């Protein structure tokens with residue numbers, strides 16, 4: 505079998521369209537049909553990228569929620585509504601950045617508090633109204649008039665809290681157990697450059713939404729939800745990788761580049777929808793000899809450089825007839841070709857690019873992250889038929905989307 509190097513980009517795109525996509529990644533869950541990437545959950549509705557939840561509705565990027573509605577980036581909460589970045593809270597509404605608290609409402613940055621309304625920055629307090637101590641009776645009275653179904657009341661309380669938020673000092677970043685990190689919402693990490701919503705990450709940069717248990721090391725431009733990665737670049741929605749570049753929706757790979765929907769393999773280049781259990785060398789889903797693989801992937805890499813392909817998103821979508829400006833490698837402060845924002849290449853980043861044989865980026869970190877985010881569908885649900893078993897799917901793929909979409913069972917059953 506021979507690979508037509510000159511035709512690689514088109515062949516890669518054609519193969520992508522011919523390869524099945526998974527209609528819904530909800531697994532090990534019961535009665536959670538509406539939503540996506542919901543795992544080990546029960547009776548949830550319209551939850552995305554969430555796990556270990558029970559009776560959660562419209563919750564995103566959260567874990568271990570029970571009886572919660574409209575929460576995002578929350579963990580281990582119960583009976584909460586409209587909360588963001590809360591951890592281990594109970595019976596609370598409209599709260600942000602609250603931890604180990606109960607019966608707190610319209611509050612910001614509370615730790616170990618109970619029975620508070622409209623409070624900001626308190627620690628170990630109970631019975632407080634707008635940062636002032638009150639009696640249990642006064643609290644009860646205030647709570648009984650706090651009708652959250654009335655938008656006028658919500659607006660009034662919000663306004664008062666906003667004023668308080670301006671007066672109470674807050675921490676300049678949300679970091680916990682970190683060393684030498686820039687970015688926000690980082691825990692248990694070291695030497696991170698501009699990472700967000702990341703935990704257990706070391707010596708890495710521009711890692712976004714790495715909010716699962718296993719960490720990321722020596723990697724740049726990964727996320728959303730990368731987990732267990734070493735020496736990786738330009739990765740979205742994938743897990744357990746070593747020395748991989750430009751992947752989307754992959755897992756347990758080593759030494760792979762430009763792949764989607766690939767699992768348990770090594771030495772894949774430009775492949776879609778395969779699971780090889782680590783045997784052989786593959787280009788465009790075709791098995792080749794090792795020598796041929798090395799030579800041909802080098803030639804394809806050179807071609808992609810000449811065609812100014814920087815990311816997996818470029819390889820899938822870039823209009824090749826449109827000219828791309830040339831920026832010299834010595835230019836470290838550069839203007840993003842997509843949004844015009846000025847960004848800088850740090851020394852660590854350059855070292856990584858050199859070691860990993862990656863072109864210096866011409867898109868800013870935010871645009872690169874946006875490209876990875878856009879590989880997935882919008883968080884909207886549609887009815888569609890499984891391309892194989894014809895069962896009805898509730899999926900983020902709109903009926904008119906051109907892809908072959910399978911249910912989870914068929915997706916795994918037919919994978920080569």
Ligand SMILES: [Zn+2]
Pocket residue numbers: 840841842843844845867868869870871872
């Ligand atoms: Zn940009």
Ligand SMILES: [Zn+2]
Pocket residue numbers: 890891892893894895910911912913914915
């Ligand atoms: Zn099916």
